[in-house]
Amino acid sequence: MKKIAILSLLVLTSIVMSGQVNIKKCITTRLVKQELISNPDYAKGRANAITENIAWIKANNSEKTTINIPVVIHIIHKNTHSNIGIGTNISNDQIEDALKILNEDYSKTNPEYLNPPRNTFLNYWGNPDMKFCLATSDPSGNPTNGIIRTSTTIADWDADDSFEANAMKRTVNGGMDAWDPSKYLNIWVCNLSNSSGGGITLGYAYLPGLQSWNAWKDGLVIDFQYFGTIGGASSSSDGRTATHEIGHYLGLMHTFCEDADAQGNLICCDNDNNSWGGYVDDTPATKDIYFGNVTANTNNNTCNDLSYSNIFTNDVLDMDENFMSYASTAWMFTDDQINVINATLNGYRSSLKNSTVNMNCDGSVGTGLNNYQLENLNIYPNPTLGKLNIVSADKINTLSITNIIGKELLFTKDFLANTIDLSSYESGVYFINISTDKGTHIEKIIFTK
Ligand SMILES: [Zn+2]
Structure with missing residues (x-):
């Protein structure tokens, strides 16, 4: 009996711990809230971006052609990892793998397409029809392969520290300055750490709305072990942190409720069905975060959808397979989420959509020559x-x-x-x-x- 008790205690501890380990998977919500408090211009920019998005969607606009986005990837690596493929200085193969996964997810050609682990939300599964391409010209017009490797003495960047969470975006702080964020999608790949509260952070991105003087923060930060699935990637990486973070970068909120009641108990809400979330009404209300796999047998149903004004006329399961959830298997964006993405690309991020930067869309890392x-x-x-x-x-x-x-x-x-x-x-x-x-x-x- 004692053995069983110890065993169940161990199981319980590991469940609690796995919850903690994952709880800060993405700190976008926290960073955005901090920025809104410290920077009134972001609140204005965010409000404008939302107003533009809602108007674009209300006018029944749609995007008919594939949108190619020029990307620059800043590999911020430890100075002791000077050889490519060592530690934080991840290999070109790992970068190509990350881009491949990202481009599959944003073109509905990911491996789950045609045969997803469950069919619950097949009718809501949309195609963003976007392609992320390595930039082939830098801000001065010189040839580049879109990969900028920067050596730093800084061993890791503390995502829990409001200064360090953005320090890799500054050359003066040991990182690398952004390329013009109105023309390039900047991705910083570095070694993230967490100093408080347990849990690990895989990545983050700002929701649209940063204005010119603070636009240097715009883009994605991703831990080098969660960019791609090969080389130096963690065995637990699904390579989809970039998919999720770019969702934020293009205006999407998490699909699960991030609020609690006065006593601190988690509550139900339709987190992305409001002005902030772009009125995404084809993702169900969801309480709490699901970290597990999604299979044919997954049947979480944390909230009664009949209590919410959304597209569902009966109470449906939680959409754990959505890329904007925290589930360890996710494979889809919904049509309404894609409306928000396209509205952002025709609104706040229209200069990125119409960027005149040269790019290489074949998914391979070239030489830059x-x-x-x-x-x-x-x-x-x-x-x-x-x-x-x-x-x-x-x-x-x-x-x-x-x-x-x-x-x-x-x-x-x-x-x-x-x-x-x-x-x-x-x-x-x-x-x-x-x-x-x-x-x-x-x-x-x-x-x-
Ligand atoms: Zn997130």
């Missing part, structure tokens, strides 16, 4: 007297021309023509930057009048 096979591309004559022929076996997604000091003179998406005329430019050296699904190519052109 010419990595696109020249046999597929022919640019001639060079030197040229003005007219330049551009023949590509692959569709050209973006084409830009920069001058010798990196100033962009031309940017075009979905280039279909065969020629470019440089004759309105001064004689000199120019760079043509071409990106296709197979990679990017930069060609130096000499133009003489």
Whole structure:
């Protein structure tokens, strides 16, 4: 009997501990609340972003085409991890794996599609139709592969400390400054730690609304062990922390209630069905956080949906499979969540949607130099007297021309023509930057009048 008692105590302890271990999985809500208190401009920016979103959705707008987002990934690694693939200096393979998972999740091509562990919410499962692509030009117009590796003496960044939680976003604090957050999605991958209250933080992102002077904080922070699933990733990483955090970055709230009553008891609420959450009414009301797996037998039903004004006409199960939950298996966004995402991309983050940054959408980490096979591309004559022929076996997604000091003179998406005329430019050296699904190519052109 004693053995059993000890055993059950152990089981109980491990359940309680696993709750604690996960409780701070994402600190977005706490950070956002702190920022709202300390920074009145964020409250205004957030309110404006919400008003714009609601108007966009009310007007029955929708997004018809795939949205490509240029991404820069800042790998903030310990100075003792100078070799790529060692410790915090994660490998390109791990980065590619993380991008692959992210792009599957945002195009409804994730492994669960067609055969999800349960079919409960199949009819609500939408497709964000977004692609996250590594930037191939930096803010000065120079070629890059979109991965910036920064060595630091700082061993870890305490997510529980309001200063350290953003310090990796500043070069002066041992991290790396953001690239223009209106044109790039900044992702900082670093070693996160927690100093208080137990639990571990996997990542976080600000909800839309940071204004210019504090926009340096905008973007995602992710622990290096929860970015991707291979290499230095933890065995418990599902690679979907970025999926969840980008959901926040695009305006989504958690699907579970984050409120308690006066006595501190958790309560039911429809956390994302209000102005803050963008009136997402196809996710059920949910009390408490579910950390477990979602299988065909998962039947959590913490709140009675008939008490809430949402899309459901009967009391449904909790949508634990939603990416904005904390379940250890999640695989979907709903149609209403995607409306919020698209409203944000056409509102507060429209400059990101319309970014003229060159990017590589093939999911591989290039060299930052010419990595696109020249046999597929022919640019001639060079030197040229003005007219330049551009023949590509692959569709050209973006084409830009920069001058010798990196100033962009031309940017075009979905280039279909065969020629470019440089004759309105001064004689000199120019760079043509071409990106296709197979990679990017930069060609130096000499133009003489
Ligand atoms: Zn979160």
